[in-house]
Amino acid sequence: MKNTHFSTLLIDWYKSHHRDLPWRNTQNPYFIWLSEVILQQTRVKQGLPYYQKFVTTYPTVKDLAEAPLDEVLRLWQGLGYYSRARNLHTTAKDVLAQYNGNFPTNYEQLLALKGIGKYTAAAIASFAANAPIAVLDGNVYRVLARFFGNDTDIASPAGEKVFREIAQTNLPPQEAAIYNQALMEFGALQCTPQNPDCLFCPLQKDCAAYNTGKQNELPVKNKKIKIKQRYFYYLIFQSEEGKIALKKRNGKGIWEGLYDFFLIENEASYTEIALYDTLQEATGIELQQIIAKSNTFSHQLTHQRIEIIFVHIRSSELPNFKDLQWYSLEEAHLLPKPIIIANYIDQYFRKKQKNNKKTTE
Numbered sequence: 001m002k003n004t005h006f007s008t009l010l011i012d013w014y015k016s017h018h019r020d021l022p023w024r025n026t027q028n029p030y031f032i033w034l035s036e037v038i039l040q041q042t043r044v045k046q047g048l049p050y051y052q053k054f055v056t057t058y059p060t061v062k063d064l065a066e067a068p069l070d071e072v073l074r075l076w077q078g079l080g081y082y083s084r085a086r087n088l089h090t091t092a093k094d095v096l097a098q099y100n101g102n103f104p105t106n107y108e109q110l111l112a113l114k115g116i117g118k119y120t121a122a123a124i125a126s127f128a129a130n131a132p133i134a135v136l137d138g139n140v141y142r143v144l145a146r147f148f149g150n151d152t153d154i155a156s157p158a159g160e161k162v163f164r165e166i167a168q169t170n171l172p173p174q175e176a177a178i179y180n181q182a183l184m185e186f187g188a189l190q191c192t193p194q195n196p197d198c199l200f201c202p203l204q205k206d207c208a209a210y211n212t213g214k215q216n217e218l219p220v221k222n223k224k225i226k227i228k229q230r231y232f233y234y235l236i237f238q239s240e241e242g243k244i245a246l247k248k249r250n251g252k253g254i255w256e257g258l259y260d261f262f263l264i265e266n267e268a269s270y271t272e273i274a275l276y277d278t279l280q281e282a283t284g285i286e287l288q289q290i291i292a293k294s295n296t297f298s299h300q301l302t303h304q305r306i307e308i309i310f311v312h313i314r315s316s317e318l319p320n321f322k323d324l325q326w327y328s329l330e331e332a333h334l335l336p337k338p339i340i341i342a343n344y345i346d347q348y349f350r351k352k353q354k355n356n357k358k359t360t361e
């Protein structure tokens with residue numbers, strides 16, 4: 001499917017309507033890569049300050065490669081999908097070792113790096129070197145499906161092949177970078193998932209979805225995400241000196257390499273009595289050691305919904321659990337943590353300190 005006006009109209013629209021974002025004002029493949037990784041599953045407004053922090057803290061791929069992983073994870077804290085940060089660090093090390101710190105712009109070389117898939121490789125190659133390779137992301141799928149009236153399921157292997165061919169067929173070889181940027185930006189600002197601005201759309205005349213009233217039916221995506229429900233009970237051991245016990249998560253998982261409290265996980269929520277019985281059996285603590293118990297916090301991830309309760313326990317010495325260590329609140333603040341843990345530590349103990357201050361006054 002080729003439309004001779006499609007790319008011209010898109011590029012003209014982009015020149016007048018695109019957002020001025022820092023990664024669009026550079027051809028540095030390292031900076032472009034950072035932006036692409038940060039913006040995966042993340043909105044521009046949320047990702048922008050993280051991009052600025054990373055390019056300031058690690059102005060070269062060598063700086064990132066030589067940084068401790070804990071430091072990288074701490075800088076990433078709050079952005080979620082921490083495997084991105086771990087892959088980021090690994091890829092930086094690989095680029096330093098394989099390319100002497102010169103980030104590649106060749107599509108095949110990029111694909112060989114950890115954490116870089118077809119979309120990211122195409123984005124870096126085209127934005128940094130104007131390589132004539134089309135990008136394919138959610139915004140691009142939507143624009144192409146609506147404009148060309150294609151109802152192939154975008155979640156299917158056939159869908160990727162069909163839409164990649166459409167995107168590539170309509171790519172002007174000498175303007176690959178701006179064409180790819182325009183496609184994505186058009187989907188983000190004009191041809192949005194809900195309530196697309198069809199009235200003032202420059203593609204309106206030739207848009208199959210507009211002319212058949214199928215804007216809300218395209219693109220077709222039949223794959224449904226199954227949400228797993230989990231129940232976390234975090235035990236916060238607190239010493240008389242004001243320290244708290246944390247451990248580093250090992251093994252594979254969404255929070256690998258981050259720090260959290262001793263965890264008891266269950267397939268369902270505990271009743272009050274069952275919870276205390278479980279805590280006593282798992283840790284040997286006495287009920288009088290329990291200082292406080294939080295309300296339930298809900299933490300939503302793409303494929304998981306986690307219900308979390310924090311239980312505060314007074315302890316004069318470290319419990320005999322592997323990997324738990326005492327940390328002052330200042331030390332704990334510097335550790336990379338899941339955002340739900342970071343926020344709870346900050347809010348609970350800051351509130352407690354304020355209340356103590358008021359009492360002494």
